[in-house]
Amino acid sequence: MSEYRLKEVSNPRLEKQFLDVVDLIYVNIPQWVRPLDVEISKVFNVNKNKRFLHGNAIRWILFDSQQRPCGRIAAFYDEFTSSSHHQPTGGVGFFECINNQEAANVLFDQAKKWLQLQGMQAMDGPVNFGNRDFFWGCLKEGFHRPLFNMPFNPSYYNDLFTRYGFENYFNQYTYHVLISPESVSPIVHYKAERLKRDPKFTFSNYDKKSNHLIAAEFSEVFNKAWANFPGVRPISTDDATTIIHSLQPIIDPRLIILAHHQHQPIGFFIMIPDLNQIIGKFHGKMNWLNRLRLLYGLKVQKKCSRVIGLIFGVIPEFQGKGIEAGLVKQFEENATQKDFPYTDMEMNWIGDFNPTMMKLVELIGGRIYKTHVTYRYLFDRTLPFERAAILNSNN
CATH class of the missing domain: 3.40.630.30 (Gcn5-related N-acetyltransferase (GNAT))
Known part of the structure; x- marks a missing residue:
């Protein structure tokens, strides 16, 4: 039996705990900047996020055997975006976890189970229940000071995702440009x-x-x-x-x-x-x-x-x-x-499926400074995995 227990975020006290999980994870990472609580909370506010008109979201906090918070995850789907893939695809995001695969698996399993009940056949993560420009991707290279509302995480998060079975759907590059x-x-x-x-x-x-x-x-x-x-x-x-x-x-x-x-x-x-x-x-x-x-x-x-x-x-x-x-x-x-x-700019969120944009940023002096990964997990493990299609110059 697992030593970990999940609680669904269902009241203000648990919502505060959901936000505060980060204090445990990043205590010894000096370059980390805590995102504004209000920026995260409004993602899950049905009155402020129009994704709730055609979708839903849920959050959980993970507790250890001593009832200490040690992880969190959100799962969500949007009927519009979920239907634009080869299979109905939901998302997981705002993931935080101690460096323990069992703990991460408990979070991923719960998200998968809930998304399956909503009719999803795959899940992307870590992503946002909203536009792609904020809170999207798992940082893999370039652990510099994060940008406002851009994801930052310990390097071991990539292992937690891939060991569970997630695969690289696409890379997102952040380019540094001297002005x-x-x-x-x-x-x-x-x-x-x-x-x-x-x-x-x-x-x-x-x-x-x-x-x-x-x-x-x-x-x-x-x-x-x-x-x-x-x-x-x-x-x-x-x-x-x-x-x-x-x-x-x-x-x-x-x-x-x-x-x-x-x-x-x-x-x-x-x-x-x-x-x-x-x-x-x-x-x-x-x-x-x-x-x-x-x-x-x-x-x-x-x-x-x-x-x-x-x-x-x-x-x-x-x-x-x-x-x-x-x-x-x-x-x-x-x-x-x-x-x-x-004095300088970071061009954010340029997918490796968009070589035209990559070339343009290089022409203005950009160099890859950070790499985030959007992972995908297919619920049917017998299906072949396909990365995001490359956009041609006419797109």
Whole structure:
């Protein structure tokens, strides 16, 4: 009989324990930054996460024989994304565990059992019950200080997943880029200058006065640019408005670049400051005092020297025509301003199934800095495993 016991998160006390499991796991890892509790809690709030409209989620905490928390896991499914794979596929995420395979197996077994009852035939992990840009993947290489809302974990987590039977579905690369004109390939500059001479194309910074218009343009470009990416859910204008509103306190207009062709949106480059450079001592808490400390550090002290390359997209009919170079060039011009505080960027979440994007980031001086893995576990162990399909240049 196992010495481990599971409890479903069903009340505020257990929810706090679920959040606090990390204190045990990361006590001796100095570069770790605890994610804000509010960022994790809203993932499981039925009033804030629209995935609950067509899916469900559940959380468990693992306790040892002395009733001490020693692990946690969430399981979830979204009817839209689950049906976009070869088999109905759910997810597990927010996984934390001591370095013990038996303990990890108890967590994985429980998640698998619940997902099977929901009709799933596979599970991906560790992933998010939401968009891919946050809390997605298991860090395998590059155990540097984590970015805001990006996953960090001890290296042994990869062994816990693979020993259970998970396999590498795809790698996600984070590229480090020095913000300097010298880092960018002359090819990028050439393409950007050629477009600049064509008045039909314009590149501009975000304008806070046009939130609703920008939300509509963002959703239009996003849905076209990611239409062929399996598992990526379309975004509505209302959803885009909500996202922009939530980011409003931390938005720097120079970090959001928009591309238009004859006044029609065709691409964007969205970055945010890396708030982990400020919130490291918050211990996951965003009370009124820490909120003031965050805004003061961001707006007055300008403590953020690093930006996160969050989303880069161009609609299919304009891909490969230099729009990407134009977006980069506009950002480069912003970076020459005297009060520009950022020195480096981490381009986040570039899948190994997207060689076109990998090549582009290399052209602006990027080098692979971190590697995360999205694992997949097929419930029918007799089925052949297939990695994520490579996207061609027309996707």
